[in-house]
Amino acid sequence: MTKTYNIGVEATIDVIGGKWKPVILCHLQNNGRMRTAELKRAIPTITQKMLTQQLRELEKDSIINRRVYNQVPPKVEYELxxxxxxxxxxxxxxxxxxxxxxxxxxxxxxxxxxxxQDYINIPKT
Structure with missing residues (x-):
């Protein structure tokens, strides 16, 4: 089956669109390699199930790498x-x-x- 896009942004949104993927990607860009629990703390309103699903999709699309360490307890890290x-x-x-x-x-x-925030001066409360 051939995917057809009418404009390039459609292809971009197809890969990184939605509520959570850009947020996950910005955290990985700003912080580098992160464990699942670190991402969950950084994005407190995402459910564990949704985080796992979004990470799997980003990995499938080759946007992030998943690194598994062979240790007890298991250690998994994600990075762009x-x-x-x-x-x-x-x-x-x-x-x-x-x-x-x-x-x-x-x-x-x-x-x-x-x-x-990284750029502008908005008072934090």
Whole structure:
């Protein structure tokens, strides 16, 4: 079966779209290699089941690498693959724009907080 995309962004969204994949990828880009529990702590509103599902899909698409250590207790780490690192500018732009948007909301008097930021000065509460 042939996949058909009408515009390139469709192919991008097909791989990294959804609520959680960009968040997972930004954490891996910013923090490097992370264990499952570290990702879960960094994304407290994601369920364990959803995190596992999203990690498996990203691994299947060669966006992340899964490294399993043969030890007790088992240790598994995830990191961006070389191919996944090609998303660097896209992920940075998404993060930056989100921070810019939160700053705009804050300036308009909306009640908003941003727990992790890299670029702009939004008061943390």
């Amino acid at each position: 693959s070389k191919y996944g690192q090609t998303l660097g500018e896209i992920l940075s732009s998404l993060c930056y724009w989100g921070e810019f948007h939160v700053e705009k909301m804050y300036e308009q008097g909306e009640s908003v907080t941003l727990n992790q």
